[in-house]
Amino acid sequence: MTSQTHRRAFSRLSNIISSFNRSNRLSPIRRLSTSASSDTLPSTFKGLIVEKTRGNPPISEIRDLTPSQLPDFDVTVKVEYSTLNYKDALAITGAPGVVRSYPIVPGIDYAGTVVSDRSGTFEKGTKVILTGHGVGEKYWGGYAEFARAKPSWLVKLPESMTTKQAMSIGTAGFTAMLCINALEKQGLSPKHNFQTKVLVTGASGGVGVTAIALLASLGYRVTASSGRKWTHETLTKLGSKHIIDRFSDEKVRPIDKELWDGVVDSVGGVTLAKAISQCKTNCAVAACGLAGGTSLPTSVFPFILRGVALLGIDSVYYPNAKRDEVWSRIAAKVPWNLFESATTVRRPNELSEMANQLLSGKSEEIIGRTVVDCGAF
Numbered sequence: 001m002t003s004q005t006h007r008r009a010f011s012r013l014s015n016i017i018s019s020f021n022r023s024n025r026l027s028p029i030r031r032l033s034t035s036a037s038s039d040t041l042p043s044t045f046k047g048l049i050v051e052k053t054r055g056n057p058p059i060s061e062i063r064d065l066t067p068s069q070l071p072d073f074d075v076t077v078k079v080e081y082s083t084l085n086y087k088d089a090l091a092i093t094g095a096p097g098v099v100r101s102y103p104i105v106p107g108i109d110y111a112g113t114v115v116s117d118r119s120g121t122f123e124k125g126t127k128v129i130l131t132g133h134g135v136g137e138k139y140w141g142g143y144a145e146f147a148r149a150k151p152s153w154l155v156k157l158p159e160s161m162t163t164k165q166a167m168s169i170g171t172a173g174f175t176a177m178l179c180i181n182a183l184e185k186q187g188l189s190p191k192h193n194f195q196t197k198v199l200v201t202g203a204s205g206g207v208g209v210t211a212i213a214l215l216a217s218l219g220y221r222v223t224a225s226s227g228r229k230w231t232h233e234t235l236t237k238l239g240s241k242h243i244i245d246r247f248s249d250e251k252v253r254p255i256d257k258e259l260w261d262g263v264v265d266s267v268g269g270v271t272l273a274k275a276i277s278q279c280k281t282n283c284a285v286a287a288c289g290l291a292g293g294t295s296l297p298t299s300v301f302p303f304i305l306r307g308v309a310l311l312g313i314d315s316v317y318y319p320n321a322k323r324d325e326v327w328s329r330i331a332a333k334v335p336w337n338l339f340e341s342a343t344t345v346r347r348p349n350e351l352s353e354m355a356n357q358l359l360s361g362k363s364e365e366i367i368g369r370t371v372v373d374c375g376a377f
Contacts, residue, residue: 110142
């Protein structure tokens, strides 16, 4: 699927979300005045900001920012690490459909240390994680040395995890664990000698590599679907027992040979339809992405003849009360010694170049997770 088609798909989805938000009367971001802030922050700090003026395309650059420019939320965080996701790449390059208002600091997730909290929820020095909640889209995100958030958006970092490891997981890895939890709630469970077969599509992306590592660690037999041959060695190291090419655009049979006990799909489109057609009776597919398009060329047959369940996964607004449990399971199950091979750490001044590479889909340097060192501004 082309980058232009990706952008159209995201634009259509964003228009739907924007209509929903307008109907629910979302309040605009408030800005703090310098005198209103009780944080002990430097007079200026670095951040990557995307700005758009009328009649001109958006521009992104690293600038000096001031505390008064941060949103008027209770918790101020010294950002240590963020990540580069597909949404971030769209925001950085000014593609339509992601950013709701300008100027904005992108970065849909980050991890760092609490500087202050007016609500009293977090003590100064607490290590925290933020993923989702519209950060980096509607609200200023993680591509800066400091950020502000609502306390309800933050979770405490598990004691066994570092902030760098948390961002090697990030939104994508959090979504992968939600997919696995949903499949297991539907009845998926590992059998002796890795006999439960789970397909992971979009395997070389952030959701894919984390899903492979987690599923293999939990005892599942993983098949990875990826068209990027240069990633196959990494996918094997993470625990994939078998690698197949991505599904083509050929016509999908509604009912195909039964192959999978479960599926984690981050692609959508033809890939999702093909995976559904190959599910075993009374098994499920967890769908969390649309990299392959928003259409679903299938029929009711897999659902009414095999009892296949299609489970939609939304990680952006997943209830915060349940997030601690998810992060604790991630911390306990990710094979960190192997996962490092699927993680690249980059400096903020590389973000624009990396964003263009990610959208092109052609860079062999981008495999799995890209962590941004926000201490390297």
